[in-house]
Amino acid sequence: MLEDLKKYLKGVRKVNLKKLERNIRVFVIEPFGHSKASEIKIRSNPAFFSKARIAPEREARKIETTSLGFKTPSLECFFCNPEECAKFSKETGLKKQYFLNDSFAFSNLFPFGKIHGVVVHNYKQHIVDPRGLILNNWIDSIKLVKKIGVISKKKYVSMHVNCGSKAASSLEHFHAQFHCEDEPLAKTALAMKLGNKKYWKSWVKALLEEDLVIDFDKESKVVFFVEWSPVFGKTEFVVMTLENSSFQKMNDKEINAVARFIDKAIRITIDRVSDQFNIVNLSAAPRDDFCNQFRIFSRAPLSHGIKSWEGYLEFSGETVPHIIPKRLAEIAKEY
Numbered sequence: 001m002l003e004d005l006k007k008y009l010k011g012v013r014k015v016n017l018k019k020l021e022r023n024i025r026v027f028v029i030e031p032f033g034h035s036k037a038s039e040i041k042i043r044s045n046p047a048f049f050s051k052a053r054i055a056p057e058r059e060a061r062k063i064e065t066t067s068l069g070f071k072t073p074s075l076e077c078f079f080c081n082p083e084e085c086a087k088f089s090k091e092t093g094l095k096k097q098y099f100l101n102d103s104f105a106f107s108n109l110f111p112f113g114k115i116h117g118v119v120v121h122n123y124k125q126h127i128v129d130p131r132g133l134i135l136n137n138w139i140d141s142i143k144l145v146k147k148i149g150v151i152s153k154k155k156y157v158s159m160h161v162n163c164g165s166k167a168a169s170s171l172e173h174f175h176a177q178f179h180c181e182d183e184p185l186a187k188t189a190l191a192m193k194l195g196n197k198k199y200w201k202s203w204v205k206a207l208l209e210e211d212l213v214i215d216f217d218k219e220s221k222v223v224f225f226v227e228w229s230p231v232f233g234k235t236e237f238v239v240m241t242l243e244n245s246s247f248q249k250m251n252d253k254e255i256n257a258v259a260r261f262i263d264k265a266i267r268i269t270i271d272r273v274s275d276q277f278n279i280v281n282l283s284a285a286p287r288d289d290f291c292n293q294f295r296i297f298s299r300a301p302l303s304h305g306i307k308s309w310e311g312y313l314e315f316s317g318e319t320v321p322h323i324i325p326k327r328l329a330e331i332a333k334e335y
């Protein structure tokens with residue numbers, strides 16, 4: 001399938017990654033007088049004005065762990081009982097709740113926007129670990145959000161995930177959240193300044209040569225890759241619709257490929273990196289020149305106790321991958 005991607009991108013000029021990477025050597029004298037040198041790659045990601053500092057040395061650094069033990073069992077799960085969940089009010093122009101097979105969508109109880117919803121991929125089973133979902137649960141939940149997005153007539157529709165307490169999930173039953181708004185999310189607006197379709201294709205072409213592309217669906221032109229310069233987290237998978245700018249415009253083939261690739265990215269993340277992760281969906285309006293994309297990135301696992309992975313550098317827009325992107329791509333390809 002990567003041959004198909006190569007063919008599809010024929011004639012696209014690739015981004016020159018060499019110009020975006022700086023190697024620096026750093027020296028330090030350790031407490032007992034030994035001098036130590038190491039190399040760090042600083043990679044700029046122009047679409048997000050972000051940087052990633054690739055320092056494989058740090059990977060070996062021991063992270064102290066204070067286990068919290070496992071999570072406390074919840075008393076009662078609302079997401080298993082649609083009647084106990086919030087409903088969209090008539091001011092939104094939506095029905096109270098939406099159902100499709102095992103999936104259902106409804107209003108967030110504490111909305112941060114006019115239309116801020118929750119979608120439970122499978123409400124018929126109390127699924128905490130998303131590896132317990134089947135592909136159709138993903139497809140159905142995406143279709144529900146798409147339907148609500150279209151009914152809402154809002155230009156910017158996006159669907160996101162917080163999974164695990166360290167990723168800010170408050171209820172353990174696996175679910176996603178969605179927004180239907182008049183304006184793009186701030187990071188989407190930023191990425192739209194540079195990232196038109198032509199730009200993303202040239203980015204993907206450069207990453208293909210770096211062996212960072214995991215999969216490509218020839219029919220729908222949906223691509224699945226490891227980010228060369230992670231924007232949000234230490235490890236970052238991207239699922240991108242190369243011919244489509246917005247979530248609510250995805251056709252059935254695109255939805256199918258997106259569901260398949262997100263499901264795989266989550267399985268790899270949980271099995272090999274962390275049980276805590278987020279998905280951010282950068283989705284533009286149907287007529288914008290952009291590529292709709294989902295970024296799946298890890299947070300510190302529960303086994304690290306109360307430790308968090310994000311410090312001042314992350315909040316200043318620079319990530320420090322602990323698994324170098326090339327290695328993450330190898331892990332994903334072996335998977």
Ligand SMILES: [Zn+2]
Binds near residue numbers: 077125126
């Ligand atoms: Zn439940």
